[in-house]
């Protein structure tokens with residue numbers, strides 16, 4: 648409690664205000680001087696995206712809009728893992744009602760993040776496989792700390808990246824590079840990611856990443872907000888519409904693929920291999 652008060656006091660002095668008071672799995676703060684919001688994922692141990700975390704991310708994105716944020720930095724409180732992607736336990740031997748809600752929330756969160764009116768920057772301060780990579784790809788600018796990995800590795804797990812995951816990557820690195828990376832399930836090192844254009848900047852640490860992210864958002868200070876946001880909407884509309892118009896089909900396809908016995912078997916082996924690794 649004392650620590651909380653001390654932290655709040657320190658944040659107030661530096662002009663940082665806490666939003667989303669009820670959130671537990673994310674923290675949303677805003678810098679009152681710049682209007683830039685920071686959304687930090689904080690679901691230990693690895694920010695895997697389960698229904699509850701997705702719900703909080705989605706609410707925080709709305710809150711940043713309602714608060715007229717000038718920009719948003721997406722990052723992790725865990726220096727080591729940005730996000731481990733979708734929580735595999737949501738997809739393994741799933742409860743039908745819950746897994747439907749989970750996938751629907753994932754769709755909603757991606758649509759919101761992909762279309763925010765404000766500029767978005769991912770400060771990728773750790774590994775970022777699969778769904779973690781999708782979050783980063785949905786931002787407008789990606790800054791990554793050295794010595795980590797990022798990519799859409801679904802095929803390695805025996806599952807398939809849905810069309811909108813694929814489109815998010817194609818829009819950033821193009822068809823040829825995406826085809827090679829996705830079919831192999833390749834995880835790029837920070838250096839490789841920069842070379843292929845998957846990320847825009849390499850930094851030494853999160854603090855440097857945050858400074859660079861603020862500088863990126865600051866570039867838009869003199870660009871009329873609505874002109875910028877409408878341009879972004881039109882640039883991204885085709886990609887988003889392909890999911891918006893087919894959400895039900897996408898959900899059914901996901902359910903069909905993920906409940907296949909061979910997909911369940913692959914997920915089971917994968918969970919076990921992660922557990923074995925963790926106990927070594």
Ligand SMILES: CC/C=C\C/C=C\CCC/C=C/CC(=O)SCCNC(=O)CCNC(=O)[C@H](O)C(C)(C)COP(=O)(O)OP(=O)(O)OC[C@H]1O[C@@H](n2cnc3c(N)ncnc32)[C@H](O)[C@@H]1OP(=O)(O)O
Nearest residue numbers: 695731732733734735774777778809900901904921922925
């Ligand atoms: C229209 C539709 C069409 C088709 C759809 C079909 C199929 C569905 C497609 C679904 C798409 C899915 C995308 C995904 O995001 S799948 C998830 C992919 N994620 C990964 O492969 C990452 C796995 N994790 C790791 O590689 C490492 O954990 C990581 C590098 C992130 C961190 O390493 P670190 O050494 O720091 O931690 P670990 O010791 O490995 O892990 C700690 C504990 O966390 C558990 N863990 C890790 N990742 C996950 C995860 N993604 N979900 C759930 N749990 C995870 C791990 O097991 C450890 O647990 P404990 O042993 O401590 O209990």
